[in-house]
Amino acid sequence: MKIAHESPLFLLEESRTYNDYDYALVHLFEEYPEYYAFFITSLKMGREVILDNSVFELETAFDAEAFAAAVKKLLKDTKADPQLLTYIIPDVLDDGPATVASAKAFIKKYKKLPGRKMSVAQGKTILELQNCYRDLFPLVDKIGVSFNCKAYETWFEVMQPEMPKLQQWVHGRQYFIETLFHAGWLSTEKPMHLLGIALPNEYGYYTRDHAELGRFIDSADTSNPVVHGMLGIRYNPVFGLEEKKSLKLADMIDADRNSCDINAIRFNIKVFRALNNLRPTTSGEAAGNQLNNIIISVGKNTHE
Numbered sequence: 566m567k568i569a570h571e572s573p574l575f576l577l578e579e580s581r582t583y584n585d586y587d588y589a590l591v592h593l594f595e596e597y598p599e600y601y602a603f604f605i606t607s608l609k610m611g612r613e614v615i616l617d618n619s620v621f622e623l624e625t626a627f628d629a630e631a632f633a634a635a636v637k638k639l640l641k642d643t644k645a646d647p648q649l650l651t652y653i654i655p656d657v658l659d660d661g662p663a664t665v666a667s668a669k670a671f672i673k674k675y676k677k678l679p680g681r682k683m684s685v686a687q688g689k690t691i692l693e694l695q696n697c698y699r700d701l702f703p704l705v706d707k708i709g710v711s712f713n714c715k716a717y718e719t720w721f722e723v724m725q726p727e728m729p730k731l732q733q734w735v736h737g738r739q740y741f742i743e744t745l746f747h748a749g750w751l752s753t754e755k756p757m758h759l760l761g762i763a764l765p766n767e768y769g770y771y772t773r774d775h776a777e778l779g780r781f782i783d784s785a786d787t788s789n790p791v792v793h794g795m796l797g798i799r800y801n802p803v804f805g806l807e808e809k810k811s812l813k814l815a816d817m818i819d820a821d822r823n824s825c826d827i828n829a830i831r832f833n834i835k836v837f838r839a840l841n842n843l844r845p846t847t848s849g850e851a852a853g854n855q856l857n858n859i860i861i862s863v864g865k866n867t868h869e
Contacts, residue, residue: 576827618655652681662693689719765837805840
């Protein structure tokens with residue numbers, strides 16, 4: 566599973582040392598020229614880029630025409646291989662039929678748009694979410710699955726209403742992906758992308774505990790270790806966090822470097838990789854050594 570952590574402007578260059586690919590939010594391109602320039606350079610370097618339509622940040626998808634223009638401009642300005650750029654077709658939060666309709670209309674209107682197409686499954690119920698996934702499958706190259714879909718809450722409000730919302734999101738996505746697996750709907754030729762996380766140790770379910778599911782997941786993105794590190798909140802090396810700050814990296818994109826705990830960011834990224842059975846990064850060796858010492862200490866205390 567390839568991972569990208571959205572990062573503030575002051576960390577963009579370093580982010581290439583801890584990200585497996587680069588994840589862009591289209592609505593930030595015009596306001597922050599240096600942000601756009603970073604992704605131009607990444608594509609020229611031959612790095613994979615995923616361009617998000619910013620529906621999570623804006624709560625409504627970016628204008629379709631402007632989005633298509635952004636895709637064209639990225640590839641024109643870089644002359645990069647279009648296969649390096651995956652773009653997320655504008656979708657509608659928690660609305661499966663509207664998302665499928667949006668995908669079909671976008672593909673029809675921009676049928677010659679270069680790059681790889683992704684759409685995100687949406688729905689208010691598990692059935693609606695499944696139907697959305699099924700209908701999107703023949704249209705795109707990759708399908709996204711969000712961390713906080715309304716369908717997960719709807720399911721557990723009936724099955725386990727006492728379950729905390731963060732746990733509903735974690736287990737709801739797991740359950741949804743398992744239903745697709747058992748229905749035989751998953752394919753490595755059209756893999757999944759996981760958008761965000763509810764809790765930091767969530768991806769370990771797919772990479773370590775259920776590799777039969779993980780092999781269908783190509784990539785994921787989350788700013789969680791970065792956002793919490795910026796606030797000086799360090800992960801527990803055993804489980805990460807029990808609660809999540811409801812903050813969006815996009816709202817912190819121009820944060821002052823001196824006001825953020827860079828070592829906490831690097832530490833959290835190291836812990837995140839360890840918790841989720843992912844390849845270590847090359848960023849922040851001191852943070853990595855500190856993590857190793859803590860893990861050794863925890864192990865000793867466990868056996869005493």
